[in-house]
Amino acid sequence: MRDADEASRLIVELASTLIKTMQSMQKSWLRAFMRFEMTSSNNWGCNGSYETPVGVVLFDPFSDGRELFAAVNDLGPKLRQVASTPEREILVFLVVVDSDFNYNIHFDSTDADRWKISKLNSATGIPVGLS
Numbered sequence: 572m573r574d575a576d577e578a579s580r581l582i583v584e585l586a587s588t589l590i591k592t593m594q595s596m597q598k599s600w601l602r603a604f605m606r607f608e609m610t611s612s613n614n615w616g617c618n619g620s621y622e623t624p625v626g627v628v629l630f631d632p633f634s635d636g637r638e639l640f641a642a643v644n645d646l647g648p649k650l651r652q653v654a655s656t657p658e659r660e661i662l663v664f665l666v667v668v669d670s671d672f673n674y675n676i677h678f679d680s681t682d683a684d685r686w687k688i689s690k691l692n693s694a695t696g697i698p699v700g701l702s
Contacts, residue, residue: 574653581650585643585666586674589619592639593668599624604698605639605666607647610683615651617643620688620696627696629688654678665698 585605593603602622609615617640619630630636647664655661665677665686679685686698 573656577653578650581646581653582666582674582676585646585650586668586676588639588642588646589666589668590672590674592636593621593670596635600670602667602669604686604688604701605630605643606663606686606688606698607643607651607666608663608683609648609651610662615644615648617647618688619643620698622697627690629690629696655680665701667698667701 589603589605593600600621600623603619604621605617605619607615607617618632619636619639620627621630630639632640650664651661654664659680661678661680662683663679663685666674667677668674677686686700687694688696688698690696
């Protein structure tokens with residue numbers, strides 16, 4: 572990790588932004604997920620979902636998730652830069668928060684398809700491989 576202090580600050584900011592987004596929606600929720608993928612210096616993006624007592628909903632980047640997506644697309648490349656090393660470049664990370672304000676972040680430097688979030692082809696909307 573190039574700068575652990577800055578990485579920690581960015582992780583907390585990402586988790587806080589995701590929690591604030593969920594609180595602003597005023598819906599009952601259990602967990603929320605935001606996945607950021609950056610396979611090159613000029614190719615990145617994010618998507619996310621949240622789990623409610625009755626199912627999983629994908630964030631809509633044009634309505635309820637507009638500010639969230641803007642923040643993640645701004646902070647994501649910065650986190651990737653400070654969390655990567657010359658030997659281990661981060662390709663994807665997943666931020667997970669819950670309604671008790673706990674958070675966790677997962678990094679992967681080998682599999683850009685890790686933790687995909689989708690509802691296509693009978694997918695649940697929960698990141699693949701996360702229970």
